[in-house]
Amino acid sequence: MAKEKIYSAIDLGSQTVRAAIGRLLEDGSLEVIGYGTASSEGIIKGRIEDANAAQEAVKKAVLAAENDVKARLTFRMEEVAVSVTGQIITGEQDVTTVSNNSRDGKIGEKLLFDIDSAFEERFTHKDRKPIHIYVTEYVVDNVRETSQASVLEMQGEKIGAKGFGILGDSANLDKMAGTLNNAGHTVDIFCFDVVADGYSVLTPEQRQSGSIIINAGAGSTDFAFWKNGIVQFIGSFPVGGDHITNDLALGLNMPFKAAEELKCQYDKNETEVRVGGKLYKTRSVDTIVQARTEETVRYIADQIKQNGMLSQIQGGIFLTGNAARSSFISYMRREFSSLEVRNAYPIIPAEADNNNPEEVGRLFSPYYGNKFQTDSGSSTILGMLAYAAKEDLHTTKKSSSGIFKFFNLL
Amino acid sequence: MKDNKLLIKVIGVGGCGCNTVSNIEKQYAGMLGDNFEFYGVDTDFISLANQSVSHKVQIGSSGIGTAKDPMKGAEAAQKSINEIKSMIQGVDIAILCAGLSGGTGSGATGVIAQAAAGNPGCVVMASVTLPFYYDDSKKQEAAKVALKNIKEVVPVVLPVQNGVGIEDENVPFLDVLRATDRNVISLLEMIKVITSSASTVSLDFSEFLNVASTPGNAMIGIGEADGEQAVSVAISLARSPKNMSYGDYSLKDASKMALVIMGNGTISYKQIKDARTTLQNEIGYQTEVFNGLYVNNDLENVKVIMFATGMNDPKEASAPAFQTEMTVAGPGDQVEMGFLSADDGYFKGTAPAYFEGINYDRPTFLRKNLRIEQ
Numbered sequence: 007m008a009k010e011k012i013y014s015a016i017d018l019g020s021q022t023v024r025a026a027i028g029r030l031l032e033d034g035s036l037e038v039i040g041y042g043t044a045s046s047e048g049i050i051k052g053r054i055e056d057a058n059a060a061q062e063a064v065k066k067a068v069l070a071a072e073n074d075v076k077a078r079l080t081f082r083m084e085e086v087a088v089s090v091t092g093q094i095i096t097g098e099q100d101v102t103t104v105s106n107n108s109r110d111g112k113i114g115e116k117l118l119f120d121i122d123s124a125f126e127e128r129f130t131h132k133d134r135k136p137i138h139i140y141v142t143e144y145v146v147d148n149v150r151e152t153s154q155a156s157v158l159e160m161q162g163e164k165i166g167a168k169g170f171g172i173l174g175d176s177a178n179l180d181k182m183a184g185t186l187n188n189a190g191h192t193v194d195i196f197c198f199d200v201v202a203d204g205y206s207v208l209t210p211e212q213r214q215s216g217s218i219i220i221n222a223g224a225g226s227t228d229f230a231f232w233k234n235g236i237v238q239f240i241g242s243f244p245v246g247g248d249h250i251t252n253d254l255a256l257g258l259n260m261p262f263k264a265a266e267e268l269k270c271q272y273d274k275n276e277t278e279v280r281v282g283g284k285l286y287k288t289r290s291v292d293t294i295v296q297a298r299t300e301e302t303v304r305y306i307a308d309q310i311k312q313n314g315m316l317s318q319i320q321g322g323i324f325l326t327g328n329a330a331r332s333s334f335i336s337y338m339r340r341e342f343s344s345l346e347v348r349n350a351y352p353i354i355p356a357e358a359d360n361n362n363p364e365e366v367g368r369l370f371s372p373y374y375g376n377k378f379q380t381d382s383g384s385s386t387i388l389g390m391l392a393y394a395a396k397e398d399l400h401t402t403k404k405s406s407s408g409i410f411k412f413f414n415l416l
Numbered sequence: 417m418k419d420n421k422l423l424i425k426v427i428g429v430g431g432c433g434c435n436t437v438s439n440i441e442k443q444y445a446g447m448l449g450d451n452f453e454f455y456g457v458d459t460d461f462i463s464l465a466n467q468s469v470s471h472k473v474q475i476g477s478s479g480i481g482t483a484k485d486p487m488k489g490a491e492a493a494q495k496s497i498n499e500i501k502s503m504i505q506g507v508d509i510a511i512l513c514a515g516l517s518g519g520t521g522s523g524a525t526g527v528i529a530q531a532a533a534g535n536p537g538c539v540v541m542a543s544v545t546l547p548f549y550y551d552d553s554k555k556q557e558a559a560k561v562a563l564k565n566i567k568e569v570v571p572v573v574l575p576v577q578n579g580v581g582i583e584d585e586n587v588p589f590l591d592v593l594r595a596t597d598r599n600v601i602s603l604l605e606m607i608k609v610i611t612s613s614a615s616t617v618s619l620d621f622s623e624f625l626n627v628a629s630t631p632g633n634a635m636i637g638i639g640e641a642d643g644e645q646a647v648s649v650a651i652s653l654a655r656s657p658k659n660m661s662y663g664d665y666s667l668k669d670a671s672k673m674a675l676v677i678m679g680n681g682t683i684s685y686k687q688i689k690d691a692r693t694t695l696q697n698e699i700g701y702q703t704e705v706f707n708g709l710y711v712n713n714d715l716e717n718v719k720v721i722m723f724a725t726g727m728n729d730p731k732e733a734s735a736p737a738f739q740t741e742m743t744v745a746g747p748g749d750q751v752e753m754g755f756l757s758a759d760d761g762y763f764k765g766t767a768p769a770y771f772e773g774i775n776y777d778r779p780t781f782l783r784k785n786l787r788i789e790q
Contacts, residue, residue, distance in 0.1 A: 050766050093769065099550030244769035244776050252762040253779035257788045262762045290789045297780040312577075313549065314585050 011398070012039075014071075014083035015390035016064060016191070017199075018090075018182065020049050020224035020248060022383065023063045025071035027081055028391035030367070035358030036395055038371035038378075038388060039077050042070025051225035051244065052092030053178055057185045064189045076373045085194040087394040088182060089386050090137065092226030094175040095198055097240040099142075100128045103166045111161045113146065118154055121167045129171035135179065137196040138172040140236040152234045172198050172240055195397055199223065200230035201237055202389030203326050205396070206369060207350035208232060210362050217321030219350070220306060220338075221386065222328040224248045227302050231315050239313055243305045245298060247328040253294045258286055269295065296333065303337035310342075322346035326385045352378040352388045366399050367392030422611060422621075424509040426600065427455040429525045430489070431463050432515025432545055436597045438469040444601060448608050455503055457528065459492045459520045473499050475524060482519025486562055489523025497531065504532040509607065509628070512542040512570070513600055517555055522562030529570040539628050541572040543599045548578045571631040572725055574599045602638045606676050606721045609710055619674060619708025627674040627706060630726040635667060639720045646718035647677060647691040654722045667699050671726030675707035679718035683709070 010029055013036075017024040027040030044066035048059030068083050075081050102124040106117055121141060129136040143150055144157045145166035151157045157165065174196060183193045203219045213232045220229040225246045231239040247269075255265035264282045272279045272291045279286050310316060323345055325335055338347045358370040369392055371378070378384045428437030434456035441454040456469035461479035464472050476482075476492025493500060504510055510532040514521030525542060532540045544563060547555045567573050576596050610624050639653030655667060675695075677688070688709070696705065703724070761777075763769075769776040774783070781788060 050763065051769060053767065055766055093771070098552075244771045248762060249769075249776065249779075252777075253781060256761050256779055257781055258790060287789050293786055293788060294779070294781050297784060297786055301780050314579070318585075 011395070012079075012081055013087065013391050013394040013398070014081075014085065014191075015087040015197075015387055015394060016068065016083075016089070016186065017387040017390065018049055018052075018054075018060070018064070018088060019046055019383075019386075020052060020091075020246065021046050023049070023060075023067040024384065024387040025064075025067040025083065026387045026391055027071055027075055027083065028369075028395070029077070029079075030395045031358070033358065033360070034363065034366045035360075035368045035370055036366075036392055037077075037358075038354065038369060038391065039079065039373065040071040040075040040081065041374065041377075041384075041387075042067045042072070042074055044070065046224075049225075050248070051246070052090065052094060052223070053225075054181050054185050057181070057188070060185050061189045064186065064191075068189070068191075084191060086186065086191045087195045087197055087390045088186060088193050089199050089202060089390060090174055090179070090182070090196050091199045091221075091223055091228055092242055092246075093244050094178040095137075095228070095240070095242055096134065096173050098129060098171045098173055099168065100125065100171065101166065101168050102128060103164055105164050106162055111163070113157050113160050113162060113165055115158070117165060118158070121165065121169075125167075125169040125171065128169070129173055131173070133176050134173040135176050136171045137174045137179075138198060138201055138237065140170045140238070141167050142170050142234075142236065142238055143168040170236075170238060172201065172237065174198075195394060197390050197393050198228070198230070198240065199327075199386045200228045200240065202386045202393055203324075203350075204230065204232050204237065204389065205367060205392035206352040206354070206385045206389035207324055207326060208321070209353065210235070210365055212321035212324075215320035216315075216318040218310060218315065218319060218323045219326060220323065220334075221326045222246060222302070222334060224328070227306065229306055229309070231310075231318075232321070233318055239315060241306070241309045243302055245302050250295055250298045253298055254291065257294045258290065260284075260286075299333050300337055303334060303341060307338070307341040316342075319345055322348065324348065324350035326350050326382045349382060350385065351380060351382050352385050354378045354388060367395035422451050422509075423453065423507050424451055424511065424604070424607060425453050425455060425504065425507045426511045426513065426604065427457060427503070427528065428467075428469065429457045429512055429514040429528060430518055430521030431458060431460065432517065433513040433521050433525075434458055434464065434467045434469060435593075436513045436543075436545075436600060438467045439594065439597055440600055440604070441469055444604065448604055449612070451611065452604065452608075457493075457500070457503075457520075457524065459489065459524075471503070473503050475499065475520075482523065484517075484558075485519045486523035486558070486565075487519075489518075489520040490527055491523070492520070493524035493527035497527070500528055500531050501534075504528070504535060504538075507532060507535060507538055509539045509541070511600060511603060512540070513544075514542065514566075515545040516559040516562040516566075517545075517547050517551070522558065522565075525562075526566050526569045529566070533569070539572075539625055540570055541574065541603070541628060541634070542566055542570040543574040543576070543603070545596045546575055546577040550579075572628060572634050574603075574634045574636060598638070599636050602636045602721050603723065605638070606636075606674065606723055609676055609678065609721070610674075610708065613678075613710045613712070619676065619706050623706040624674050627672045627723060627725050630672045632671070632725060633727040634723065634725045635670070635727070636721070636723045638722075640717050642717045645687070645690075646679065647683060647687040647720070648694060650677075650718045650720040651675075651691050651695055651722065654720045667724055667727075668703075669727045670699065670703045670724035673699075673703055673705045673722065673724040675705055675723075676710065676721045677707065677718065678710045678712060678715060678720070680713045680715050681711050683711070683718060 013028050015026050023044045023046050025042045029037045044063045047063045048056030054060045104120050125139050146160050146162035200219045200221050214235050216233045223246045227243045229241050230237050251266045255262045268281045354369045356372045428434040437454050454469050455471040456467045457473045458464040459476045460481035475496035482488035514525045516522050529540050546559050637654035639650040641649035763777045
């Protein structure tokens with residue numbers, strides 16, 4: 007590692023906007039040194055609906071994070087990693103082949119970079135652009151391999167590859183970039199929330215062995231299947247916590263904010279719940295909440311089962327965001343009784359974990375105590391810092407090899 | 417019906433459909449008997465010539481395929497309408513098999529279905545294969561359009577997506593393609609059992625036709641089990657995603673179901689009662705279930721085939737819930753809750769969360785017509 011570097015990230019949530027600052031140390035660990043939040047305004051269902059309001063919310067969160075910066079540093083967030091969620095994201099698979107023209111017939115890094123570039127081209131459409139690209143499988147003379155390390159130095163005239171792209175809707179990404187630009191930031195990279203979560207709540211072993219992350223946000227419920235250290239499948243259901251609140255507001259004829267309070271307060275063991283001086287029947291609240299939750303879980307569970315992931319999940323199913331604090335987990339456990347299904351929180355000890363020294367972006371922080379370990383909502387912002395550090399390292403590697411960009415994260 | 421003999425024609429349309437029918441004929445024709453005839457219909461002469469199916473009908477005049485253009489597929493079928501009419505003459509049940517990734521299956525299936533429906537009393541069903549989820553959006557969209565067009569003329573459609581339900585992805589690719597044939601095989605087996613076996617509890621052919629004529633989406637599944645809970649387990653397996661053709665709809669939305677249970681004489685009343693009660697509790701009592709028990713003492717295991725029909729597309733299903741008024745119990749008495757617009761509430765003015773035909777911004781309790789007490 008040449009020198010310390012500082013990374014910034016902004017999580018544009020529909021309920022909360024979060025900002026964080028991290029310092030990458032020479033040993034590859036990443037120290038979280040600044041964190042700030044603000045109530046989200048102008049962002050609904052993961053889209054910017056009111057650019058001015060969203061800009062103000064971003065400014066507040068960023069200011070809070072900058073003022074919070076520890077370690078006697080002064081830092082201003084300029085280039086940032088930004089989260090994306092929900093319906094503006096799609097997953098796509100494709101295959102490509104590249105001829106090996108090297109003199110010795112061996113597969114080298116250059117050829118692997120050529121494959122990345124081929125996928126970048128394939129995943130770029132008129133209205134969508136790639137934000138993450140993963141090569142999920144290589145085929146060299148009928149031998150299938152799942153990692154770059156395995157195919158490097160192999161002999162072969164032609165290399166085939168299967169790629170998985172996570173694509174964002176160009177118009178919405180541009181709108182987000184414009185809003186952040188007006189707030190004084192340049193978007194360095196976009197990151198899908200459940201990709202970021204993978205770097206904060208999963209261990210490298212869990213990312214390797216087959217794990218599902220489900221992030222139930224305010225505007226959507228996203229999930230990703232991690233295996234062999236990369237994302238192999240994603241999905242998004244356009245329903246989040248705000249939908250439950252809206253259902254309560256409409257069904258029980260009450261204001262949205264009171265409904266939000268009702269949603270957080272109701273206890274199944276009580277027959278009634280009082281909000282704003284009015285009593286509501288718990289049974290009615292529960293009917294509305296359970297109908298939404300069951301529908302959401304059922305969609306996600308069907309996706310997992312129908313797309314062949316079930317037999318590959320060795321790590322477990324991990325719930326973040328609102329999913330980690332609702333009846334979501336009971337439904338999920340019912341659907342996947344033979345698997346470990348549990349709430350997940352950022353793994354961020356006070357001191358850097360050096361058991362996996364090759365893993366760049368190992369999060370730690372001596373400054374926040376247990377703050378993050380109990381806040382599932384912070385998984386995306388923290389994971390983005392780790393992702394930004396990894397992406398930066400590989401971009402640098404590729405640039406130093408004379409190739410513009412390198413996507414595949416180890 | 418020819419010479420008072422029930423006649424079922426299984427017709428593959430296009431390359432994918434012809435492959436399916438060729439495979440099924442090769443493997444199952446002997447078991448099914450002579451009530452079943454197998455046809456392949458294609459625009460591509462060479463492809464058709466390479467198929468093993470007994471009866472072949474080349475449509476269109478060029479013989480060179482459609483270059484994945486459904487319009488060309490439909491035009492070819494219209495040009496050869498006389499050959500098609502001759503093919504489906506006297507048929508009682510026409511089961512059309514097609515893949516919706518190309519031109520012939522997507523375009524000609526509707527034309528053949530219309531011609532078959534012209535036979536008085538003929539029941540027409542289609543088993544169609546949709547592209548893999550990783551296929552490009554152009555292919556997906558073309559398949560959606562083709563499916564919509566087919567649904568306009570074919571009353572009962574069994575859609576199945578390529579690759580769905582494959583748990584072990586290391587199986588050979590050809591096995592994945594063949595997995596979609598199971599819809600048709602299950603359907604044929606059900607018809608064979610109903611028409612040729614003595615039933616202990618009656619499910620006669622007219623009841624099967626009643627189920628098979630109910631318009632809408634259809635699902636079929638097959639399950640086999642042994643042990644004390646064999647019937648329940650076989651039913652669970654039959655309706656699992658691995659074994660059942662899943663679409664964007666739920667078994668709970670089925671209006672009719674034919675349920676065939678096959679096993680030896682040891683199947684107990686308790687086994688049947690428990691399994692049926694569980695099934696009905698899960699799918700709801702609004703679904704009319706016609707079931708038949710077929711006892712064959714040579715069978716070691718219990719086998720179940722479940723065929724459900726009458727499922728609307730999600731969009732169609734959700735609409736009526738919003739057009740009807742909903743009763744909400746108030747404190748002490750009942751109050752009427754009026755029509756709630758989809759634009760009401762927090763999401764007003766935002767892009768609606770349309771997903772697979774449903775606007776998910778609309779509250780679930782309204783779409784499902786759940787009763788809310790206030």
